[in-house]
Amino acid sequence: MIVDLPDEAATARLGAALADTLGPGEAVCLSGPLGAGKSTLARAMVRALTTPDEEVPSPTFTLVQFYEGERLNVAHFDLYRLSSPDEAYEIGLDEALEDGAAIIEWPERLAGRLPGDRLDIEISLASGGEARQARIAAHGALKSRVGRGRPFEF
Structure with missing residues (x-):
């Protein structure tokens, strides 16, 4: 599913809407270049929760x-500086998922050890201005609750 985000406010609204879909043991994995809006989306999710x-x-x-x-505890991870997937688990990723949900920036640092119940969100910069585009893929338990080919409501 692809969501157009014309400005920072739309990114924040998407984050709040996504937070409503999260449950215990689930993760949101945010990827994209520096400055794409991963932290803006994560901040909106944390504030909604x-x-x-x-x-x-x-x-x-x-x-x-x-x-x-x-309703739900949440941990916000930034894995940009990690050199090994094991480090994410050393700083509490397993515990965060046991106690609530996790928002993970730079999930590619986990090298194939991503949580099974997750949303993968790739944010890309649109040409010019502050517009972005988010490509959302649901996995595991979230697959039945998010998307299904319909436009995301926010």
């Missing part, structure tokens, strides 16, 4: 941030 004014810093240097939500 916690509070609208939740401070959501990028975990680029801390690698992971944990948040407690009323």
Whole structure:
């Protein structure tokens, strides 16, 4: 499924809508070039699961941030600086999925060890301006809840 995102507000609305689909043990894997909007989408998801004014810093240097939500806990991982897939599990990916959901930026660093119940979202830059495009693929349990060839409602 492909979703056009004309501006940052549309990216945030998509993040909030995706957060509503997540359950325990599920992940959202965000890929795309630097500056594509992965952190914007992740921030919107965290805020939808916690509070609208939740401070959501990028975990680029801390690698992971944990948040407690009323409905679902969520962990936000930035794997850009990892050199081995094992490192993601050393910093708590398994535990995050046991306790709630995970948002994973740079999932390609997991080299084939992605969670089975996940959304893969590849964000690409559109030509000119701040427009983006998100390509969404659902796997495992999320496959029956997201997409099914219909446009995403947000």
